[in-house]
Amino acid sequence: MSGNNKSPYLTPIAGNGLLDRRLFLQGGLVLGAAQLVAGNARAARQEPAARPEWMSVPGQPFTLYGQPAGYEDEVVRYPSPNRQMRNSGASWTPLHMLEGTITPNGLHYERHHNGVPQINPDEHRLLVHGMVRQPAFFTIDNLLRYPMRSQICFVECGGNSNAGWNKAPSQAEAGYFHGLVSCSEWTGVPLSTILSEVGLDKKAGWLIADGADAFAMNISIPVEKAMDDAILALYQNGERLRPENGYPLRLILPGWEGVLNVKWLRSLKATAQPIMARNETARYTELLPSGKARMFTFTMDAKSLITSPSGGMVLKQGPGLYQVSGLAWSGRGRIEQVDVSADGGETWAPAELQAPVLPKAFTRFRIPWQWDGAPAVLKSRAVDETGYVQPEREQLVAAQGRHGFYHYNAIVTWSVDEYGTVTHVYTSEAQQADSDISIDAGWD
Amino acid sequence: MSGNNKSPYLTPIAGNGLLDRRLFLQGGLVLGAAQLVAGNARAARQEPAARPEWMSVPGQPFTLYGQPAGYEDEVVRYPSPNRQMRNSGASWTPLHMLEGTITPNGLHYERHHNGVPQINPDEHRLLVHGMVRQPAFFTIDNLLRYPMRSQICFVECGGNSNAGWNKAPSQAEAGYFHGLVSCSEWTGVPLSTILSEVGLDKKAGWLIADGADAFAMNISIPVEKAMDDAILALYQNGERLRPENGYPLRLILPGWEGVLNVKWLRSLKATAQPIMARNETARYTELLPSGKARMFTFTMDAKSLITSPSGGMVLKQGPGLYQVSGLAWSGRGRIEQVDVSADGGETWAPAELQAPVLPKAFTRFRIPWQWDGAPAVLKSRAVDETGYVQPEREQLVAAQGRHGFYHYNAIVTWSVDEYGTVTHVYTSEAQQADSDISIDAGWD
Numbered sequence: 018m019s020g021n022n023k024s025p026y027l028t029p030i031a032g033n034g035l036l037d038r039r040l041f042l043q044g045g046l047v048l049g050a051a052q053l054v055a056g057n058a059r060a061a062r063q064e065p066a067a068r069p070e071w072m073s074v075p076g077q078p079f080t081l082y083g084q085p086a087g088y089e090d091e092v093v094r095y096p097s098p099n100r101q102m103r104n105s106g107a108s109w110t111p112l113h114m115l116e117g118t119i120t121p122n123g124l125h126y127e128r129h130h131n132g133v134p135q136i137n138p139d140e141h142r143l144l145v146h147g148m149v150r151q152p153a154f155f156t157i158d159n160l161l162r163y164p165m166r167s168q169i170c171f172v173e174c175g176g177n178s179n180a181g182w183n184k185a186p187s188q189a190e191a192g193y194f195h196g197l198v199s200c201s202e203w204t205g206v207p208l209s210t211i212l213s214e215v216g217l218d219k220k221a222g223w224l225i226a227d228g229a230d231a232f233a234m235n236i237s238i239p240v241e242k243a244m245d246d247a248i249l250a251l252y253q254n255g256e257r258l259r260p261e262n263g264y265p266l267r268l269i270l271p272g273w274e275g276v277l278n279v280k281w282l283r284s285l286k287a288t289a290q291p292i293m294a295r296n297e298t299a300r301y302t303e304l305l306p307s308g309k310a311r312m313f314t315f316t317m318d319a320k321s322l323i324t325s326p327s328g329g330m331v332l333k334q335g336p337g338l339y340q341v342s343g344l345a346w347s348g349r350g351r352i353e354q355v356d357v358s359a360d361g362g363e364t365w366a367p368a369e370l371q372a373p374v375l376p377k378a379f380t381r382f383r384i385p386w387q388w389d390g391a392p393a394v395l396k397s398r399a400v401d402e403t404g405y406v407q408p409e410r411e412q413l414v415a416a417q418g419r420h421g422f423y424h425y426n427a428i429v430t431w432s433v434d435e436y437g438t439v440t441h442v443y444t445s446e447a448q449q450a451d452s453d454i455s456i457d458a459g460w461d
Numbered sequence: 462m463s464g465n466n467k468s469p470y471l472t473p474i475a476g477n478g479l480l481d482r483r484l485f486l487q488g489g490l491v492l493g494a495a496q497l498v499a500g501n502a503r504a505a506r507q508e509p510a511a512r513p514e515w516m517s518v519p520g521q522p523f524t525l526y527g528q529p530a531g532y533e534d535e536v537v538r539y540p541s542p543n544r545q546m547r548n549s550g551a552s553w554t555p556l557h558m559l560e561g562t563i564t565p566n567g568l569h570y571e572r573h574h575n576g577v578p579q580i581n582p583d584e585h586r587l588l589v590h591g592m593v594r595q596p597a598f599f600t601i602d603n604l605l606r607y608p609m610r611s612q613i614c615f616v617e618c619g620g621n622s623n624a625g626w627n628k629a630p631s632q633a634e635a636g637y638f639h640g641l642v643s644c645s646e647w648t649g650v651p652l653s654t655i656l657s658e659v660g661l662d663k664k665a666g667w668l669i670a671d672g673a674d675a676f677a678m679n680i681s682i683p684v685e686k687a688m689d690d691a692i693l694a695l696y697q698n699g700e701r702l703r704p705e706n707g708y709p710l711r712l713i714l715p716g717w718e719g720v721l722n723v724k725w726l727r728s729l730k731a732t733a734q735p736i737m738a739r740n741e742t743a744r745y746t747e748l749l750p751s752g753k754a755r756m757f758t759f760t761m762d763a764k765s766l767i768t769s770p771s772g773g774m775v776l777k778q779g780p781g782l783y784q785v786s787g788l789a790w791s792g793r794g795r796i797e798q799v800d801v802s803a804d805g806g807e808t809w810a811p812a813e814l815q816a817p818v819l820p821k822a823f824t825r826f827r828i829p830w831q832w833d834g835a836p837a838v839l840k841s842r843a844v845d846e847t848g849y850v851q852p853e854r855e856q857l858v859a860a861q862g863r864h865g866f867y868h869y870n871a872i873v874t875w876s877v878d879e880y881g882t883v884t885h886v887y888t889s890e891a892q893q894a895d896s897d898i899s900i901d902a903g904w905d
Contacts, residue, residue, distance in 0.1 A: 076578045077579060079548070086704050094526070123527040262527075383608060
């Protein structure tokens, strides 16, 4: 196919073939992508193909609630159950098989401490008590009468990506490595409305949130966040919550560590001090090089991840033009910029951010890449609106030590070999050698 | 519960109790909503309830692909199959049971002309030919290499809401009356990219799009729209398309009539003139009072709908504070304003629009309403960024006559009686009496 190769955007703007993000945005451009469709062009000189078999028979009937195509049956969550208690643990969203920014409800990541309770919504109650003028129960019907708010935001487990602390680079696919994060439109009653309703004591500093699962999950939430943007969520992507995501009621704290977004929410008790629950002392804390533990690390820092191409994929069609596509997000607000490198971080080019760029939500970034067939090393680096820059792995390890387990948000590096095979690597050999822990403890 | 009723926002700003949209947005307000939780307040003086049974047993295990809660099994699409050909027709999205703006994929409306084909994506081809420099086939794998774009937008059937033309007001629930519209994040390759790739002839004015279903759906698309914002969609809300929504490839024309968003897209042929297919001549046209038919009415005009409370619902908890919530959308761009009336249109108050307000997408509007227990008449009226104002039914009928069948976008009126029962009414008795057609022909 003949191409108009005169576009100024076809000149690489960073090493190893990264092209200007505007390449695909200008109208009327013929890409130098003839090899992509050369085979097809030959085919097109023949007559159109015969009618496929599915045009010869009537199609399938209506369904009351639709399901994915059978051909997509490998696009599933990846469960990693606890060895002793198989209904507990986590399951990963297959980020590497998705595009756009919304996670479909069937693929939202899961994290359970004792399985998914089967709650009758007519019997479920939210008790709001403690340091309030008037304690109260709320039924789901009560809550449904209150004014609602919607927010598209991510929820991310504090333990997401923790294989990044491992000695050797994990070769799990991108989603099964970094997919304890998902992004939905959550709708429900602002928690501030309900706290006003019960008359929260001005001296209350914390809310102890309790879940109605068999684990009786509990954790402490600062009142400041509760009054800011917390949502008592009833709906997820338009429909009522899914059981594994807290049906019938879940606390959503946009941008904050997943464990605080308590599912199956049963009670909120206003207190002066945090409860020092297991999941804020023995778990969800980070052991620092000093030997002290960092607690209450609520906000999820900026992070990014190239989802395509990513670990386990092969650039089957050989050298040529590819789209590099990925996700970035920050618990502190909007993503300001994502830079991509194809030469292991020597040079960087800014990726296109898909509008709308929403605060505390997945932001899809994309950039064209002309792969020349030689080995390449792909990275992405997010910057959020506070100016925070996603760290390299060695920076993160230097700051946090090696016993963190939680809050791993370092730059992810994908190596592409001359066959187009993509693997996960650590940039520095030294980093691999001196690592001394293995994250293989499973999930309680 | 004691309430601080001093908020200036508790003074009605329009007839029959419509309150300022800012009532729920200000911090620290105690609503005058004591009656909502009076029963609960009594309960709260007792000890917290005993642990529910689901806290006494381990929960359910992980699922690879999640499903809605069993208690939500009535939240389904409503199929209206053709009597002679039961796999054809339409199925409605239950808008009255949803909140927020995203439609979950399992509930996206359907419109089929001969059922849902079961397409093997590895065998599917898109042929782009006709007035192009170089005709070409594209496999799904080819398309997946191209740069993508995502857009959250609605798709609406031209025949949506057509029971509005009926002589008597339909008493179907809001979604089963107006739910041939849904809103998703669509991701795919800009059609302009592919048309550049094949070298579209400057003299081509139309693209004839063909579907790979047994109906062999075809229709004409203006090149101008194709080059503007049309998407060759591969993903819907993050995951690959569902079969009933065009798997593996669908044309998305943001804001344009559903029938043009060709599913199971098989070929695009560039031509000088439209093909004058059945679905742009015998169907999807509107017979005007003059006897002429209006054709090529591509853009879906602004529309709004109160989804709660809406037809068939009952305000069970009696007089008091309610949230009026609904959806607005326009094929011409952003929704600028939605006004709500509780007195049948005598007075109006502006509703709050949930951010982000995106062009050609569902916009959720909400406004607080203090129902005094007397009969009330609720309406919503959308205004889009072009200044277009959603018409009253009598205006629409005066302009379009009674034989339109398609493009019904009049203001919807819900009557609330003294028992809180909500029914659909036409504002003018005269309108009911002189109607002479019944839309009961089913869908071919």
